[in-house]
Amino acid sequence: MGKGFRENQPGSQFEPRYNTTLAGVVNTFEWLLIAVVLAFVFRAFVVEAFRIPTGSMAETLRGDHYHLRCPRCGYEYDLGTDEVSELPHARCPSCAYWASPEVMPAVTNGDRIFVSKAAYQFKEPDRWDVVVFKYPIRPEENYIKRLIAKPGETVELIDGDVYIDGLIRRKPPKVQDELWMPLYINDYQPGGRADRLAAALEDKGPYTNQVWQQPFENVDGSIWNTSVENSAVFSLVSPQSRINTLHYVDRTGHDFEARYAYNSNPIAIRPEVSDLRVVFNVTSASDDGMIGAGLKKNNVLYRGWVDFAGQMIIDRFTGEQREVLVQRDIPGVSVWNGSEFSFEIVDHMVVLRIGENVLKYDAGRQRGDMGVHRRDYKPGVEIYGASNIDISHIEIWRDMYYGSNVLRPRPNEPFTLDEDEYFMAGDNSPISHDSRMWRGPGIGNEGRTYREGIVPRGYLVGKAFFLYWGDAYKPFEGALPIVPNLGKMKPIYGGVDENE
Template sequence: MGLTAKSTWFGKGVAVPSASLAAPQAKTRVRSGNDTREVIESIAFAFILAFILRTFLAEAFVIPTGSMAPTLYGRCKEVTCSQCSHQFAIGASDELNRSNGTLEMRIETATCPNCRFENDVKDRPVFSGDRILVNKWTYELAKPSRWDVVVFKFPEEPETNYIKRLVGLPGEMLRIWRGDIYVRPGLDGEYKIARKDDPNKQRVIQQSVYDDTEAPRVLIDAGWPERWQGVEIPANDVSPADWKEDPAGWKADRKARSFSITGNESQAGKWLRYRHYLPTPEAWNQALDNQPMIFPAKPQLIADFCSYNHYAPMGNGQRGEPDPYWVGDIAVTGKFRLGPDAEGVEKANVIVELTRGVRVYQCVIGTDGFITLRMSDELAGEEAFRQIARSKGPVVATGSWFNLEFANFDQRLCVWINDQLVEFDAETTYAPPVLYGPQLRDLSPVGIFAQGREVDVEELRIFRDIYYRADRDLSDGRAFPDAAVSPTEYSSPGRLAALLSDPLAWGAEYEARAFAAEFPALGADEYFMMGDNSPRSQDARQWSNTRGADRRHAVPESALVGKAFSIFWPHGVPFMNDGKGYAPLPFFYHKVNKAQNPDVENYPRFSIPFYPQWWRWTRIR
């Protein structure tokens, strides 16, 4: 009979001759009644399966606002700066009435974080928020972890879902101080900084400060100083604002945006330093009008500027306040090539340096390819640098280009070479200094030093950490170290922002008038949630307590919906019609209440054709 195949009918195996599989089949009468029933059953099964998946496994959500930016975008506009070509996003949820979704105002301008030019964005396309997938079974198998991005039912309105980052665990007291999160177990012990266990998660949420590949040529050609320069640093303690350019040091190719120095030129040791020159509106007006620069440029401290929030006019009663808080946790990235040592040089070194207050942190690249991390603390009387750790093996090679990132976040130093985290022979965390405030050298917080070695570097970029603001509800958000009547970290942001070019005065003012925030210990199954966009996030710091909970800032474990794990559809990118696409029908446009907003000019809420923004289909970290 030859080979046979097995066919199963109600679980019973029946041997069928293989030849019969190809035999002609007799025509049978179509049973329309049974087919109709099968279709109905299939549809019902699909609905039941979808219900089970949605209830127990995964669910899709749309992000409406920007409280989690830049990790997740709410309704937003994407902007390419007309002066430096830097790409950034701004929140646009303020344009809509939050109760009925009608268009009630138009955002007109947005500030570029790279060059601070005010861009016209009124007619830029608007996009709905990111669409994400949430694992609903994750917390059935394991407890939530700190820094998870979590969807939960808002304790004040359980029918409303919120999405935030989990920062406080059961039983912990929490303190927000100088932009960082500190926790301790209940009333005992000391507060310790809550850093990310995985340093790669930190890279995802860091925010751009300056990208040298996108320098504003119009402004620089008009006389505004370059931020990266080869400089001579005097022996005495002179402000970086007074450092002079070193003509015998690093050579800059301003067109290629690259820097180089030969081994012979660097024998005495030469610095390439970054100074945080922030263009002002007056400087831009002078440059665009071809007028001489009459307002001198002054370097400033790096502050918690968040471009997602900087647009005009502001809606829903929001105020466009300045970002006044100094951020000392920064990172620098660049593309390097190290050449041979100069002849006759006893010690050749290449150093990447980050400063933070009284501390200096260095990443030293030796001629053997090893990396050494070291630090000094002038307040502690450390005249020489002390070693923190050394790489377990050589990580760079002479003559080859490599990407390097050196970061100082959450009292920990990290280095990546070609996007791979470098392993060291010791912990790279450190105890905080006694004095926290900024110093003069924080006006130039990043530098590259070469001695006796040929170096080429390009694609320099600087990033900063998220600054968590110590805002609070006065009912239980206690100020530290003293009682305070203001619910914000500092009551007059404009006054503090005006001192960013004077680090010592800024530090004195902050010490005298700013406060940390402390929150009572969480219960055995409670969590503390905060948004990544701290200036514009309504989170556990400020929630009201109309429900009369013992701890108004706590989210009970029973309210957790699941862990956000993926952006599966960011938004479509329109093309044609100068990148705006087309909106041929009325339903492409917003709804406008003309009786209440007669002067609002309507515009499309989406357009066609478009292609998917595939580069943001990513895992949420």
């Protein structure tokens, strides 16, 4: 018989020493208390949910915004509420139509994300991470930006790109995919009544609209078919020996300026962006011929070619001088017919893709390796073809652009970080209030202050890693948006580039 236990006699029953109902209530309360404590610990030290309040990280992460559909071409896009007045002006990023709707749709709440508060307890932050931190000037406020420079580094912003210690820093592929912005999507074309209505509503002020015109034009006697009746697909029937060129016309509304459709800011002066990407699908009824594209940066034309016989080539023209930069053999057209073709210049890398085949040219990481930007050097886009070809789903995208009209770093005035100092910048560069623009020292404990423009190590809250709620659906008209939009759920990418 164990000590402290009373042996029951045969036929006897246990006699309860307390009220069983009360015991159940106490037991439930204990479990609830434990759950609350664990939730508090989890929230305080592991993962916390945040709601994005502003559009400084758009389009990666959006604050409160309107979801719009262009009345002229049908393209869907978001307009932030950060700068919106009583009558916001929205510009379609594809057809360039300025709309000033009298009645806006209901505001959609900002994205909701998960933040790992333990991430930086075990490792140092990586460049390009999306970081939640305490705003140094008002530490009671949390900010969210992208980390672009780390302790001991010297940061410069040149032609929209990030340079660290004199070398351009390339964004990881998944981060870069988030930061491409549309300049023109050929599948969304105005026409008919919608375009006539847009012209009738034309403003004579800064929001002037013109009757839409196809921005791709044949040059030098080329014979691509871009007619209105078949304008979503460009067709070519030509001799295999003749190269036909489509030139993207930089006219009003289809320029290369660093516009952000998310922002309601129609009259600001913007730089032109020369880190570009052209994409389309290609099909051919011939086994011979070629398809290609050209991008102009700093007065140099870079071209990517795919020969149907099975070869990829990247070359460049400086004036009239041609130089083959890199080439490789690939399977012939029968293998990749119907695939996506893309050609891009980004962060001093030139990349050509057809289907699963990739060819890259590293132009170097020094400041002048791709030439020096001048105002009179205009970007450009061209498409080339020979033989019987159809191209569809034609798109032009631009890289995001870190503006340099800021307090730091100024042109030719790099900014150097000390120990335990970080430099943050928002993806929506024109309206992001970040390390580039902060005025006044940071506030620390016991009268301590921090340099202007830096985030101290101790003010890092955590790494944003997942968007779990955005653009929820309403189950019926008049209801609250409570149905999750699975299509908007996504990881939030960061990390370092492949060469660091």
